[in-house]
Amino acid sequence: MEKMIEIKNLHVQFSTYGGQVQAVRGVSFDLHKGETLAIVGESGCGKSVTSQSIMRLIPTPPGRITSGSILFKGQDLTKLSEKKMRDIRGADISMIFQDPMTALNPTLRVGEQIAENIMQHENISKEKAKEKAKEKAFEMLELVGIPNPKERLKQYPHEFSGGTRQRIVIAMALICNPEVLIADEPTTALDVTIQAQILELFKDIQQKTDVSIVLITHDLGVVAQVADRVAVMYAGKIVEIGTRRDIFYTPQHPYTKGLLRSVPRLDLYESELVPIAGSPPDLFAPPSGCSFAPRCPYVMEVCDRMYPVSTKLKESHQVHCWLQDERAQKFVTTIS
Structure with missing residues (x-):
């Protein structure tokens, strides 16, 4: 893949x-x-x-x-x-943030904000970019399931509910077809x-x-x-x-x-x-061993001394834990 x-x-x-x-x-x-x-x-x-x-x-x-x-x-x-x-x-590569209101400009209509990405990234004239952006913004609102997209494009963020604002942010992130x-x-x-x-x-x-x-x-x-x-x-x-x-x-x-x-x-x-x-541990001075050791009910001496390497349990599953490492007993003997 x-x-x-x-x-x-x-x-x-x-x-x-x-x-x-x-x-x-x-x-x-x-x-x-x-x-x-x-x-x-x-x-x-x-x-x-x-x-x-x-x-x-x-x-x-x-x-x-x-x-x-x-x-x-x-x-x-x-x-x-x-x-x-x-x-x-x-x-x-596009990103959707936690709070849609911080990602939306309250002074601009939704259609303008969705179209900004196309105007930024498309290598065409400003007039053609605006025309394409308007058409693409309409498609995006339909894709994310917002009804009456033609009317909604003319509205401001405060006129939408929280869930609808998040859909608008998703539309903004997808308008340039990111991978x-x-x-x-x-x-x-x-x-x-x-x-x-x-x-x-x-x-x-x-x-x-x-x-x-x-x-x-x-x-x-x-x-x-x-x-x-x-x-x-x-x-x-x-x-x-x-x-x-x-x-x-x-x-x-x-x-x-x-x-x-x-x-x-x-x-x-x-x-x-x-x-x-x-x-959790203090990340100003993180431990050299397993970070979870102070909270772990199965902690061993080796856990405090050395960070566990990755153990591949199967092709799709890996873990960093001494409990799953067959060498743990050898290390325990070595550092004792």
């Missing part, structure tokens, strides 16, 4: 008065054509920083990509100039009914356009509905990655199991939620 995005050993840090925050620490994953990869984890684990790194939207300063590569169809985005990145953003779509918590601010509609919209759009999607979320219910593969992040690292079935039915990392136990179950009325005890 064709790889659209290949991230290899990505490190991102932020300079603060308190020191260097190691926000992303050696993240690696691939995104294949036409698939949805969900990146999940608790707040502060590095999900959004990873997605913004793909778009080269990390504010510099204080943030910077210190090492690693981000390959888009074989081209390393970390080595491109800002001018070349502007050509890629919106045209080849990769990054959705950063796209349903967080929406109620459950509208959330379900937006998720159905994502699946429908993917079937029609074959776009590859990176979905950033902390909601495992969302992941269960739309993801093909799931990457679980903790303290700036991916601790487990696999297919949706791998993660939900045969999770192997204690953190992944803890996330799943903390999700309410409607089929188990008397069951209690089991929280993950403790707190």
Whole structure:
């Protein structure tokens, strides 16, 4: 299967008065054509920083990509100039942000805002761009399921509901037919009914356009509905990655199991939620061993000393955990 995005050993840090925050620490994953990869984890684990790194939207300063590569169809985005990145953003890779009101200009009509991308990226005259943009904006509103698109294009963002505004943001992201779509918590601010509609919209759009999607979320219910593969992040690292079935039915990392136990179950009325005890590590001085070790009920001595390498359980399923590494006993003996 064709790889659209290949991230290899990505490190991102932020300079603060308190020191260097190691926000992303050696993240690696691939995104294949036409698939949805969900990146999940608790707040502060590095999900959004990873997605913004793909778009080269990390504010510099204080943030910077210190090492690693981000390959888009074989081209390393970390080595491109800002001018070349502007050509890629919106045209080849688009992003949907969490709050649609921060992505929409309250002083411009919706039609003008949807059309901006075409006017930015199409190599045609301004008059032809405006004409094409108007036609394309109409098509986009139809694609994302907004009724009466002709009238709605003339309205301002405040005249739309939250769910409809999110559909407009999706239309803006798709107008130039990007090959990769990054959705950063796209349903967080929406109620459950509208959330379900937006998720159905994502699946429908993917079937029609074959776009590859990176979905950033902390909601495992969302992941269960739309993801093909799931990457679980903790303290700036991916601790487990696999297919949706791998993660939900045969999770192997204690953190992944803890996330799943903390999700309410409607089929188990008397069951209690089991929280993950403790707190994430300080990323000013991250531990050299497994970051989850202080919170892990199965911790071994080796976990505090050395970070586990990736263990391939099968072709689609990998985990960073000493419990799954057959060499753990040897290392325990060595460091004792």
